[in-house]
Amino acid sequence: MAKIVVEVMLKPEILDPQGKAVAAALPRLGFTFAQSVRQGKRFEIEVEGEPxxxxxxxxxxxxxxxxxxxxxxxxxxxxxK
Amino acid sequence: MKVGVVTFPGSLDDRDAARAIRAGGSDAIALWHDDADLHGVDAVILPGGFSYGDYLRCGAISRFAPVMGSIIEKANSGMPVLGICNGFQILCESHLLPGALTQNQGLHFLCTPQTIRIENTSTPWTTDFKQGAEIVIPLKNGEGSFQCDDQTLAALESEGRVIARYVGENPNGSRNLIAGISNARGNVVGLMPHPEHAIDPLTGPTADGLPFFTSILSAMVGK
Incomplete structure (x- = not known):
């Protein structure tokens, strides 16, 4: 069994309010490493054998x-894999 | 005049849309997402709500419902279609309208009376408005920010296809304050705020939304 992964991201020019909210929350928790955060989606698709x-x-x-x-x-x- | 209202799983505003159609003088015909038969309607409204739970993206799954195949075909040959809120999102996902609706800039779900200006009165859904009329109808959505590339935006503006614009502060980050657009032919219109909730001062902030529903009758009968 193999896994095909599709990752989807908003284009860079499209505003990502969720990513911005995450970026704003990180420093409040003491995580200061992030210059910016973009949030996307990941699809995991299982298929029989090698794709x-x-x-x-x-x-x-x-x-x-x-x-x-x-x-x-x-x-x-x-x-x- | 028979105007269909599609109910998808998760549609919320189908009943208000049907009521608004009747208030506008037409017959409201209930259409079902899983039935490709349009039952002889002259026009279609895609109502607001959270069709298919807004899973994946708003309107992304509804776009492939059996009824949408028929609507896309008829819309391409000139049948008037109005998509309100989630209906607008479905029209964009169906590529009947350009662009996409993304999450509100402020992240919050908005529910508020909103002033919009009617900028194109030549579509079958806006003929009963005066050019430049400012009306107040409810805006209620989480994903209402209209986005498209610069080329599309320039085409929408130069071809007069922005049919309504927010007045005052930009509520959701929509490009050029766009509240509603039409396709090139003008028969397909998408609108983010909700005229069907404003047809009677008893149940809405105003009755300013009613002309959307009388327009369709005027436009079709006038033909």
Missing amino acids: TPAQLAEVSRAAETLLANPVIETFVVKVE
Whole structure:
């Protein structure tokens, strides 16, 4: 069983109020390392056996159609063991 | 005139939309997300709410409901469609309207009477307004910030497709104070605030929203 991971992030030019709220909360808790925080989504998709290039292409199509909104978001597809 | 109102799982404002359609002089026809049959309606309203729990993104799952296939096809051939709030989000996800609605800049869910200015009275949903009319209707959403790229924004502005703009302080971070837009043809309109909650001073802040629902009758009968 392999895991295909799709990570979706808001495009850099799109305001991310949730990320900003997290960035503002961190120093209140004494964590002072963050210059900025962007929040995104991660989808873990389990498939039988090693993912084939065709399968990965299909996942990319699904990401473009449903998992991400290309108007405001970008995504990456990768394989994890 | 038959105006359909779609109910998705999680729609909240379908009943108010139907009531507003009747107050505007048309028949309200209930449409169901899982039924691709539009039952011969002349126009469609996608109401507000939290269709499919707003899972994934607002409107992202509703966009693939069977009824939406029929609505997208009819909208592309000129049928008037009005999406209010969640309906606006669904229209953007369906690519019937450009751009997207993202989380309010201030992070909070807003629920307040909001002044907007009607900037385009040529759409079938706005013909009964006077150009530049300022009206007060409820704004209630968490994801109402209209975003699009610079090129799209320039096209919306130069083609007069911004149909309504917030007046005063920007409530949610929408680009150019945009409260509502139309497609290039003008038949598809998305609006973030809620005219259907303002058709009668007894139950809303004003009756300023009613012309959206009389307009559709005027526009179709006038044809």
